[in-house]
Amino acid sequence: MIITLTMNPSVDYLYKLSTLSPGNLNRVELVSKMVGGKGINAARVSSILGTDTIAMGVIGGQNGQYIENETSIDKFTPKFIKVKNETRNCYVILDKNNNKTEINEYGYPIETKTISLITNNIREILSNEKVSIISLNGSLPTNCPSDFYNRLIKDIRSINKDVKVLLDTSGDALKTCLNSKYLPNIIKPNEVEIANLLGISVTTDVKILKAKIEKNDLLSKIPIIFVSLGSQGSLVKYNHSFYKITFPKINAVNTQGSGDSTVGGLLSAIDMQKDEKEIIKYGSAAGTANALNIKTGFIDIEDFKNSYDNVEISMIGE
Numbered sequence: 001m002i003i004t005l006t007m008n009p010s011v012d013y014l015y016k017l018s019t020l021s022p023g024n025l026n027r028v029e030l031v032s033k034m035v036g037g038k039g040i041n042a043a044r045v046s047s048i049l050g051t052d053t054i055a056m057g058v059i060g061g062q063n064g065q066y067i068e069n070e071t072s073i074d075k076f077t078p079k080f081i082k083v084k085n086e087t088r089n090c091y092v093i094l095d096k097n098n099n100k101t102e103i104n105e106y107g108y109p110i111e112t113k114t115i116s117l118i119t120n121n122i123r124e125i126l127s128n129e130k131v132s133i134i135s136l137n138g139s140l141p142t143n144c145p146s147d148f149y150n151r152l153i154k155d156i157r158s159i160n161k162d163v164k165v166l167l168d169t170s171g172d173a174l175k176t177c178l179n180s181k182y183l184p185n186i187i188k189p190n191e192v193e194i195a196n197l198l199g200i201s202v203t204t205d206v207k208i209l210k211a212k213i214e215k216n217d218l219l220s221k222i223p224i225i226f227v228s229l230g231s232q233g234s235l236v237k238y239n240h241s242f243y244k245i246t247f248p249k250i251n252a253v254n255t256q257g258s259g260d261s262t263v264g265g266l267l268s269a270i271d272m273q274k275d276e277k278e279i280i281k282y283g284s285a286a287g288t289a290n291a292l293n294i295k296t297g298f299i300d301i302e303d304f305k306n307s308y309d310n311v312e313i314s315m316i317g318e
Helices: 038-048 061-071 112-128 148-159 171-178 191-198 206-215 258-271 276-291 301-310
Strands: 002-006 010-016 030-036 053-060 077-083 088-094 100-104 133-137 164-168 224-228 234-238 241-246 312-315
Touching (some): 002 038, 002 112, 010 061, 030 061, 038 133, 038 164, 038 258, 053 061, 053 112, 061 077, 112 148, 133 148, 164 258, 171 191, 191 206, 206 241, 224 258, 224 276, 241 276, 258 276, 276 312
Parallel strands (some): 002 053, 002 133, 010 088, 053 077
Antiparallel strands (some): 010 030, 088 100, 224 234, 234 241
16 A cells, blocks of 8 residues: 655646747636646556555645545545645646746645644554555645654654655755655655755766765665656666666657656555566656646556556666
């Protein structure tokens, strides 16, 4: 079983137009409204891949009701905590060249009692279910302590040290975790996030990234690092090995949520106890399959199978 946690979910709006002209009237050719939130997207994908998944999170207001209604048809088990404050909105604008502009609300503050309830709910599930991996996803609400994920990892390890933790966040929440003794088993930064962690300029050169990660005292201790490099594929550190991941060029429909879908694929493969390269291929194929669908954080199983067959993995030498 898998648990995903989304502390700051959203209702997402996707606008597609030919050209975005700032400061002028823009006519939208396509509008899509959908459930957002990294952990919810990952849970949807892992459940489509046949893995028993619980999606946890905090929802409220009319947007929260929308999320509850929409996820009732998903294959995962929703365990959302309802609050009074409205769940945030996020907007993505895509032009004909798939250039993306994002506008994300911060979201309302979260009460201390809600934070405690989330922790207690996770403890209860861990004590009563056979959980293989927990994914902690996305940004934290504005007043949530930056060490919340760190504390949660400590709790998880105290209950069951064999449960793996995937951390998919950024900024202070990520840095706080990496500077503690309770490190996640897996992180999934993109090229900008990994450059920030390494203190270097953004690059997609896998040899440069490999050398920098190996010399970094914190990152070298994390078993799996899956670095998304956009159209250039991915770099994966798996224990002491490094891999370059490539796939054929696709006609992407919507790349929003591909990172979350990658997480869903990784979670599913780990829960199914796949081997090293299978885990990498599952994550890569799920991310690619998402880009072929207009719906964010969603894959068609045939797209996944085709993508899986075309993923190429090569080990990066010394």
